[in-house]
Amino acid sequence: MRKNTDTTFWLVIFALLFTSPLRSDGLTEAEFEELRNILIPPQKESWTTIPWELNLLKAQAKAGAERKPIFIWAMNGHPMACV
Numbered sequence: 677m678r679k680n681t682d683t684t685f686w687l688v689i690f691a692l693l694f695t696s697p698l699r700s701d702g703l704t705e706a707e708f709e710e711l712r713n714i715l716i717p718p719q720k721e722s723w724t725t726i727p728w729e730l731n732l733l734k735a736q737a738k739a740g741a742e743r744k745p746i747f748i749w750a751m752n753g754h755p756m757a758c759v
Contacts, residue, residue: 685715
C-alpha cells in the first residue's frame, strides 16, 4: 500500500507547489519538510500494516484462497464531503 500513499503524497505536493494562487515562489525546504511530515502517516499505526487491496476481483481471489473474509469500505459522493 505504500506505493499508493507515495502517489497521493506527491499529488498533494504538486498541487500545493503549482496551483496555489497565493504563492508564486514555491515552498522553501523547511516548508516542504513540514508539509511532508504532516501528510505522511506514521509507520507505527496499525492500519498501515493491513495489506489493502484496491481491486475487488483480486481481493475476492485472495480471500477465497486464504479462506478469510473481505471488509469493503464503500460510500456515495465525494470523499472530502463525507456525504
